[in-house]
Amino acid sequence: xxxxxVAENLRKTYGDTAALSGVSLSVDAGEVFALVGPxxxxxxxxxxALTGTTxxxxxxxxxxxxxxxxxxxxxxxxxxxxxxPPARLTPRELVAYYAGLYAESRDPDGILSEVGLAPDDRTHxxxxxxxxxxxxxxxxxxxxxxxxxxxxxxxTGVDPAGRxxxxxxxxxxxxxxTTVVLTTHYMAEAERLADRVGLLADGELAAVGSPADLVAxxxxxxxxxxxTAEGTEVAASxxxxxxxxxxxxxxxxxxxxxxxVRDVAPEDIGRVVGALDDRGVEYDALTWAEPDLxxxxxxxxxxxxxxRSESAGEGVATxxxxxxxxxxxxxxxx
Numbered sequence: 579x580x581x582x583x584v585a586e587n588l589r590k591t592y593g594d595t596a597a598l599s600g601v602s603l604s605v606d607a608g609e610v611f612a613l614v615g616p617x618x619x620x621x622x623x624x625x626x627a628l629t630g631t632t633x634x635x636x637x638x639x640x641x642x643x644x645x646x647x648x649x650x651x652x653x654x655x656x657x658x659x660x661x662x663p664p665a666r667l668t669p670r671e672l673v674a675y676y677a678g679l680y681a682e683s684r685d686p687d688g689i690l691s692e693v694g695l696a697p698d699d700r701t702h703x704x705x706x707x708x709x710x711x712x713x714x715x716x717x718x719x720x721x722x723x724x725x726x727x728x729x730x731x732x733x734t735g736v737d738p739a740g741r742x743x744x745x746x747x748x749x750x751x752x753x754x755x756t757t758v759v760l761t762t763h764y765m766a767e768a769e770r771l772a773d774r775v776g777l778l779a780d781g782e783l784a785a786v787g788s789p790a791d792l793v794a795x796x797x798x799x800x801x802x803x804x805x806t807a808e809g810t811e812v813a814a815s816x817x818x819x820x821x822x823x824x825x826x827x828x829x830x831x832x833x834x835x836x837x838x839v840r841d842v843a844p845e846d847i848g849r850v851v852g853a854l855d856d857r858g859v860e861y862d863a864l865t866w867a868e869p870d871l872x873x874x875x876x877x878x879x880x881x882x883x884x885x886r887s888e889s890a891g892e893g894v895a896t897x898x899x900x901x902x903x904x905x906x907x908x909x910x911x912x
């Protein structure tokens with residue numbers, strides 16, 4: 579693989595605030611690289627430094643083997659986090675306008691269809707929904723068919739259906755060989771799209787790796803939460819549940835959520851249920867979850883990031899009297 583983007587020891591301060599504190603990274607040709615972190619982590623400052631729109635205090639950036647200011651703009655695409663195009667133009671007029679800035683460009687109608695907008699829609703940009711506006715903006719970043727595309731929070735303000743449509747678009751671009759650098763605070767977005775993820779907090783890259791490798795190294799164990807029945811017998815029920823599960827070899831912790839059993843494989847859930855049933859322990863729900871990037875980020879940085887509700891891999895089983903009459907529901911991304 580060939581590095582199309584290399585950053586070495588980037589530092590940037592604003593007054594007393596260190597936005598970047600020695601960030602180094604490289605991105606291979608054809609790779610999707612996601613920068614994950616909460617608002618204020620330094621993601622946008624880093625993108626600006628990588629694209630040459632902000633001068634770092636120190637450090638260096640190479641894009642296609644040269645500095646960002648000298649890189650061929652025909653090969654670069656950028657969607658900034660804050661973007662305010664002319665409000666009285668339609669999506670097609672906007673995309674056509676930006677296409678006209680390049681010597682070679684793609685067909686505006688094809689781009690609009692690709693981002694999920696009707697090419698013949700005559701609604702002015704200012705009257706579009708937030709999600710439609712963001713999709714229009716994504717379209718303007720694609721007009722020159724870039725080899726390297728920067729997307730800063732591309733799905734902010736986009737409804738779930740529109741978000742998934744943009745995910746499919748990024749996947750298709752990657753399949754065609756486009757190198758994509760995106761920032762996000764949606765964990766499912768990073769897990770689904772990225773070949774590698776950089777966890778950014780307080781201006782520093784805390785960890786870099788594939789989603790699977792990061793989860794394996796930092797995610798921690800699986801969790802099965804047994805929601806003990808409410809009422810006057812809660813304490814007794816919880817105590818009985820701890821004893822029942824300890825007897826069959828599980829380590830159990832009593833929390834406000836209920837009984838938390840760690841390192842439970844899916845095939846072991848039946849043993850948990852059986853042990854509870856044998857002791858007559860009643861519970862309201864069983865919730866099993868694998869560790870994900872949210873867990874990784876929290877463990878590595880000590881901070882939480884929005885987006886767990888978008889994560890895949892969580893199962894919920896509900897029922898009464900040990901759950902024998904319950905139904906199982908699995909939740910996840912398509």
